[in-house]
Amino acid sequence: MLHLTWYLACGMLLHLIFIESAKGEFYSSIDSMQDLVKVEENLINATRLYLEAQQKQLYIYSRFIQQIKQEQKSARTLPNLDEYLEHPLHSFRFLKRFVYDWDTLILGPIVNNNPREEFQHSVNDLFENLGYPNSSEVQGAVKGLARLQKVYNLTASHLADGAIHGLLYESQLDWSDCYEIGVQLFDIGDYSKSEEWLEEALILLEENLEMDHSDLYVSDIREYLALVNFELGHSNRAKSLLNENSAQLTLKYLENSRSREILEEGDFPWFANYSRLCQGKRLPEKQDNILKCYLDGKRHAFFTLAPLKVEQVHLDPDITVYHGVLSSKQISSIFTESNKKERIRSGVAGENGEDRTVKDIRVSQQTWLNYSTPTMQYVNRINEYICGLTMRGAEEMQVANYGVGGQYEPHPDYFEFDLPPDFDGxxxxxxxxxxxxxxxxxxxVFPNLNVFLPPVKGSMVLWHNLHYSLDVDARTWHAGCPVIVGSKKIGNIWMHSGSQTFRRPCHLISDRHKSLAYRN
Incomplete structure (x- = not known):
């Protein structure tokens, strides 16, 4: 297939020019991809310098060749070459060209290719710390697009046109983009979405049949569509997509290959409500309590002159939004500090609370900030004042940034069992x-509570993961929906129960029964 041949050639070229693999991961964080944008700007400049140097070399080559052609033309005007070579100056120039000029001006520069060497060194320097993106980055981005389709009910056609939920964006995909997405989805076993993207690629390509080799590309797409349909169990449809010019390897595959396992769609019991809430839609429900928005200047003396802007989102369990807690200047300071730290791919806690594994259920990058800078000291104080809990034993702020289709599927924040050894509760x-x-x-979103919250810069959301009895509250399972357009950045602070004996004392009657029905 053309696709395989093309990418094999590109892979060999990149192996020769660039660093072999990525040191970090880019698609899971917009901040990391912003680093790549800066690198690409420098890469453009390095390429420009390389082309200018090559053009200078080509000019030297061309001028030298013209001089030699003129010399040979003069020699051939004589009755014979002997007369030309018998002249001592002609002989000197002729020998000098072979001994010095050809080697110095042509053969040496072509073999050594100093501009290429300088270009390679420049590129290696650019990617020394970041690493060069590899094929896993493209696959990660494609998984993100498939995630957006699934959660937000988007079609390949709408995404290709840049039309998302009624908004039309300038960014559009051509047939080759759709083709690559379809191939990547085929490789990971998401055959239904692969078919959708390949069909879109075929439609867009057939609108541009005047382009060179379009018939070959059409044949290649139809072959992949045949493979997809074969994997989906549509054998007749698969064979109808092939013609007598199709590759024999494809026919042999259809006849002899065993079908691979089809990627399971989201059939989790929570998915329907999760998807609905991510789209900003709630299930109808009777509201027993009236939610309020109000100013609170009595919670702490700190808020006497500048009361808290409080929005109740849910009662029992309480989920509350406090607006305008952080200013843009303070947020910029947090970013300045976090950019000094190494970002790592966010993981999911293992059974012992320490081991973390990277899974697609959580696609973001994170770092941790202590409370030593003036801004972070303010965050420490304001969080303690609002929560009414002591920050003694609290975790450092986790600063997270979500990438392409970045998300965190429904999960609790509590551990319940196997607490990390350094946790105080x-x-x-x-x-x-x-x-x-x-x-x-x-x-x-909180799927068990029918609640969704759009991110509002500078605000803080507070909820308790444990009952007063310190039993876990499974109603507080929550999720971060995939980012469609934009960059989601959050800071999380988790307070521990071990130091809250007098700040949040246990009730005489256990309230554990309230969350039993919500356990998964």
Whole structure:
């Protein structure tokens, strides 16, 4: 197939020019991809310098060749070459060209190719710390697009046109982009979505049949569509997509290959409500309690002159949004500090609370900030004042940034069992600071409580993960919906129960029964 031949050639070229593999991961964080944008700007400049140097070399080559052609033309005007070579100056120039000029001006520069060497060194320097993106980055981005389709009910056609939920964006995909997405989805076993993207690629390509080799590309797409349909169990459809010019390897594959396992769609019991909430839609429900928005100047003396802007989102369990907690200047300071730290791919806690594994259920990057800088000291104080809990034993702020289709599927913040050894009790509360607005998507949702929250820059969301009895509250399972357009940045602070004996004392009657029905 043309696709395989083309990418094999590109892979060999990149192996020769660039660093072999990526040191970090880019698609899971917009911040990491912004680093790549800066690198690409420098890469453009390095390429420009390389082309200018090559053009200078080509000019030297061309001028030298013209001089030699003129010399030979003069020699051939004589009755014979002997007369030309018998002249001592002609002989000298002729021998000099072979001994020095050809080697110095032509053969040496072509073999050594100094501009290419300088270009390679420049590129290696650019990617020395970041590494060069590899094929796994493209696959990660494709998984993100498939995730957006699934959660937000988007079609390949709409995404290719840049039309997302009624908004039309300038960015559009051509047939080769759709083709690559389809191939990547085929490789990971998502055959239904692969078929959709390949069909879109075929439609867009057939609109441009005047381009060179379009018939070969059409044949290649039809072959992949045949493979997809074969994997989906549509054998007749698969064979109808092939013609007598199709590759024999494809026919042999259809006849002899065993079908691979089809990627399971989201059939989890929570998915329907999760998807609905991510789209900003709630199930109808009777509201027993009236939710309020109000100013609170009595919680702490700190808020006497500048009362808290409080929005109740849910009662029992309480989920509350405090607006305008952080200013843009303070958020910029947090970013300045976090950019000094190494970002790592966010993981999912293992059974012992320490081991973390990277899974697609959580696609983001994170770092941790202590409370030593003036801004972080303020965050420490304001969080303690709002929560009414002591920050003694609290975790450092986790600063997270979500990438292409970045998400975190429904999960609890508590551990319940196998607490990390340095924890003083379980995570009694979560303070989530929104550090950016998000153009589309990226809601925080609570599937068990029928609640969704759009990110609002500078606000803080607070909820308790444990009952007063310190039993876990399974109603607080929550999720970060995939980001459609924009960059979602949040800061999480988790308070521990071990130091809260007098700040949040246990009730005489256990309230554990309230969350039993919500356990998964």
């Amino acid at each position: 379980d995570r009694i509360s979560t303070s989530m600071f929104y550090l950016s607005n998000v153009q589309q998507g990226g809601y925080t």
